[in-house]
Amino acid sequence: MHEHDVIVVGGGGAGLRAAIAASEEGADTAIVSKLHPVRSHTGAAEGGINAALREGDSWQDHAYDTMKGSDFLGDAPAIETLVKDAPEEVINLEHWGMPFSREDDGRVSQRPFGGLSFPRTTYAGAETGHHLLHTMYQQAMKHGIQVYDEWHVSELAVTDHEDPSDRRCHGIVAYDVKTGTVEGFKANRGVILATGGPGQVYEHTTNAVSNTGDGYAMAYRAGVPLEDMEFVQFHPTTLPSTGVLISEGVRGEGGILYNEKGERFMFEHGYANNEGELASRDVVARAELTEVNQGRGVEDEYVHLDMRHLGEERILDRLENILHLAEDFEGVDGLVEPMPVKPGQHYEMGGIETDENGETCIEGLYAAGECACVSVHGSNRLGGNALPELIVFGKRAGHHAAGKDMKEAEITTGYTDECEPGDVDSPVEPGAVDTKSGDVAADGSGELTDPQAVVERTVEHERDRVQTFLDKDEGVQHAAIREDLQDSMTANVNVFRNEEGLKTALEDIREARERYQDVYVDDPSRTFNTDLLHTMETRNLIDLAEAITLGALAREEFRGAHWRQEYQERRDDEWLKHTLLRWNDGTPELFYKPVILEGENKTYEPTVRSY
Template structure:
């Protein structure tokens, strides 16, 4: 509950200081103006869900803190709204994305739902077991067993299912056994686990094991930034006035493999830096004139979607996208599965051109908003798969079954993805250009993990 308490405290302090919130406003475009040959931030375009109106906010500096994009996967701990709009906006503006192939899958999501059970349970002594009750982590990480890093535990769980040792009628999950911890520990130290398991699965962790399976949890890649939270237009060039922090950003605190609680470090340390630096920048510069009709692109997109008489269904396309990402680009990846995902996404992009929005109204038109969000999901899924195909090794959250070893000689570097060519092309290679950025090593050199 740590993150939740931080969220409440931050919000309460915002209220105390008179911060103005625009609730139900969805940013759909970043406004940039070219000054002396350099593109600078001049504002954002937002859609007011409650009225259907479009608003242009002029700003000297803009901070993106829009979260992740877990909804490209079917099984995820992310909320329904985490569709990566912020990251997608940056992508569509022609700015790069970094390390998109590195996605963390948390081991203990409620089976079939993805709702997260904290790894604090394993910290207290909970044990992962397969259908026969075997403590299988003893085979994969003999020394630290259930306390191995998240990516290793997640892959071990999936391997058990693939090898036919999964539990349940479809043999598609394993068990988190907390029964030996006792009611006092579960009720007082791990109340969320008992509440979630009882509410969503009808299982009581005090007396029976809980069905769990890895769930898409955290995007380690995203909008490239430096240590001052400034967004980068390439490996080193800063976009004046533009900042990003939290899961949407990639300052590379996590490298290729996020550790537990790192996201809180990410948003607090770099959120503060982004805020402070955005204020300093705003005080040092004047407003930049907005371009003519800055909202024209957003208005045109919404009008086109709202007026569409297409035959394709938003939810059906989204389901097919999530199914193929779970099947082909999740914990284990190969050339074959990633190529399959690329082909499926290309077909879904074609179908998206013929999508139908049945609600033609303006107020609280969630049908229209979900159609917009689907476009961002397709973009980001395509970039993730392209980056994963390009990295022919296994590192952290990126596991290639066909290239199981880490290759520092070739791949100790960051992936940089750029939008090039026609973004509406159904062929990824026509509009995604991949490049590399060197890794800046610190005190600790990367070494192979052995457990």
């Protein structure tokens, strides 16, 4: 059994920052990651990192923009922590050698981004995430952090207490992709989940194949609530054939959206009379699809994004990567013709419920980055606010897990006195088909508490599960289940939602769960068995699809990225609250907790959100 003080699951932006922070506090720290850290999906981030750095800007303005962008579902303590810590963190990156784009006078450049009242987005060309990962990986190496790469973490080792808030996390269990062995990792101080987003729940997504939401699902099975999962961001500018992202940086630099008639529809059809193309992402995505649905889309599918007028010199200086993407994936030369774009799944606003220190309701278990929900983004994330979230909250989680004395969090976690039970009219029974098959991480008996025994029990359990997959020689293959699930989510739980579609999705998810009982792995080998890995990931996708859809069906209002045909307005009187779903004995339990709008010096009053 491996043993460290702090174990970070995932080596992307959040994981690297958390590991560096834990190591800075003197903790023996390891990263366990299914990909090598610099291959993590953070490397795909193009546009930039928001931070109020310049004269004329302030953390207060950044906080207000973020709260407005969230459609007043973000928690003020989380948002204010983000915007106050972001400038110092960006300067820190610069000191670590991050090659930011610069002005002629040497200052780090900042560009406009959607929903921002000031050009606040720092960037490194259109390859910001790539440079971010490399800069932090160097620091991780400098700190001597041990990296177990190509280890796929499949379960958390938690004690068996009945109430998840009484549980303690003592480690993880991981499958070595190179050798096929299953081993335990004991964490003496804490486990930090930094496993990234769940984009593979959808068929058309900007996310990598590896983004299967494993961390969310592991925490969920261990009893930690998932928060606000119904809020899924659909980015307005993805390439139609592949879902590859065309950065918001293009619109930030002045790129224009046109419909098939050549109309600049964001203004001409009144979607955002002030900000136009730089309205918030949810607003632009709905506008594009409305154009297509009303017959003004190009080839009935997409719209055009034009950057030709920016000129070759500026495009090559700031957006060169975009030219390559458009050429490679659509065969379009962005210097001479407009690029085809349509909305695609991009980001999950919700996630593993944490406080400002990254702690979940299970002692010793933390989450940071896209898989966590603090909640900074509420019902809609502003472009450029995810990368600062990784470094600000990754660092805080690393420090806290390592034992640093920190200010007590204001945000509560778990089922507290503030929470109220919820109800959802699902057409099928949600949750596990058979809880004995390993779909719960703790049995509720309260008997198993010894740290070593807790990890060993989970190792045995996971070894059996892997062996069962390999021993079976007939059944259904994961790919068929996954494809049907992705298709249903894309058809029914997309930008525009209605009750009928959401119920259809829940029926399809139930069918996927039942088929999964019969799943088998065709490849019997123990070395780089991607068939086995994808089979394990598919279970996670099913859990997350269900959490997203249950939350969406229950929320009877239109807020941020969640639009409902039956309820086309925000309903603050009833719905100014966070959705929480926890999976204790294998049945999802829905409850709600209030949003915190009281900040340090002011209360954020929900207003009509227009751009």
